Amino acid sequence: MKKVVVGLSGGVDSSVTAYLLKEQGYEVIGLFMKNWHDDSVTISDECPWLDDSNDAMLVAEKLGIPFQTVDLSSEYKERIVDYMFREYEHGRTPNPDVLCNREIKFDVFLKIALSLGADFVATGHYCRKDTIEKDGQTLYRLLSGKDRNKDQSYFLCQLTQEQLARTLFPIGELQKSEVRKIAAEQELVTAEKKDSQGLCFIGKVRLPEFLQQKLSPKEGQIVEVPATMETYVEEQKDFDSKIEELKFLSRKYKYQPEDGKVVGKHQGAHYFTKGQRKGLAVGGTPEPLFVIDTDVEENVIYTGQGKDHPGIYRRALFVKNEEVHWIRKDLAIKDGEEMKLKARIRYRQPLQDATLFQTANGLYVVFDEPQASITEGQFVAWYQEEELLGSGVIS
Structure with missing residues (x-):
């Protein structure tokens, strides 16, 4: 019997993952990752990780598998949260879910599982893997989940061959509705539980409030840039090389406050991201304003009217x-x-x-x-x- 450690998150997907593996004859251990208890940064007044770990424990009891909690909060803080603050501070928008998979679930967590004598780890991701032989080598392929609406392969885009070799995705062949049905038939406490939103494994989090605890508010201007700005006019160019053309196509538009008019104020350019519409609190425009760029050095947010604005x-x-x-x-x-x-x-x-x-x-x-x-x-x-x-x- 091969041994599998399942990351039981207290949600329906990981619960059904554990059930399916047990049915397939694996020796299954449930592990709940506790990723947060830093009191200096509160994530929410509720304490979802407590509820989640209780649900995970109840599922493990129901399935008759061993269960324990591992505290990964110091690694999570160092590798995910501190990184997020640094990125936002520099005007970039990190993806915590991709990072959490690369740094926590398939690195720290995987190493813990292997130290427990596991052959594999398993998660409730909607994706699949298979193997091919090439030049005498076994290669692992990461495939999108069968449920096109829930496909989560994107979140695993930083995995390596070594990590894939040790990972199982039992629900990748199923639709979400089938996963819920299995959970209900097995009377798992998570069968009707809503999917969690927010930071990977932290729970309900509102990003601006989270960021404000480390990046202090700083009032700045919101500038609206007209769609008719000359920069947007694509002139026919002759390029001397392919590199020159590639640089031109991928270039960022550069804005100055005088390119548009001031339409409002904000509390910090680093709280905003490109394409954002909510949270600007500027009314009175025929079409809604979208963030087209942020300048964290000068603390200016540049916006454009409507989702077809060329700056987007x-x-x-x-x-x-x-x-x-x-x-x-x-x-x-x-x-x-x-x-x-x-x-x-x-x-x-x-x-x-x-x-x-x-x-x-x-x-x-x-x-x-x-x-x-x-x-x-x-x-x-x-x-x-x-x-x-x-x-x-x-x-």
Whole structure:
């Protein structure tokens, strides 16, 4: 009997994961990760991790599997929360869920599981893996979940071959409705429980309030930039090289306060992210305002009217070499090579046709169609059909 440690989060997906593995004949251990108890930063008045750990314990009891809680809060603070504060401070928008999977669940947690003699860890992610043989080697493929609406492969875009080799995703073949049905049939306490929103494993969190505890408020101006600004007019250009063209396509628009008019005030540019509409508290415009850029140095937020404002869109993005990550290293392209595939720049975004161009100093992702709100600090993930090949941090 192979031994599997399941990350029981107190939700329905991980509960059914544990049940299915037990049915398949594995020796299953349930482990709840406690990721937060820093009193200097409160996340919510409620204490969801207590409720969650209780639910996880009840599920383990019902399934008759051993259960324990591991406290990973110091690692979580150092690797996720401190990193988030640093990124927001520099005007970037990190993705805590991708980081939590890379740094906590499939690193710290995996090492704990292996120290307990486990052969595998398992999580309740809606994704799949399979294996292929190539040049005498076994390679692991990360595939999107069968439930297209819940596919969570994007959140695992930073995993490695070594991590995939040790991981099981039992619910990847199922629809969410089937998972709920199994939980109800087995009378698991989590069957009707709502899916958790918020930071990975911390629970209900409102980001601006969370950030305000470490990044102090600082009043600044909200500037509205007209859609008719000359910068947006695409002139026909002749490029001397492919690199020059790629740099042009991925360039960021540069704004000055005099490019538009002041329409309001904010309490800190670092609380805002590109594409954001809520929280600006500026009324009286024919169409809603969207954040098109933030300048944390000068503490100015630049906005544009309507979701079709040209400042929201870009055709390409850039990833520095040290931030490029291939799950399938055997398919990685070399300097001067290109590859047609599909990519997404956020969770649940439909896959978009794109081309990767590898250059000496980094990787360019050029989309067939302009993309809304390409945001520094977020992850771009690229796919061939249903396989996620690699990812990178948008620079």
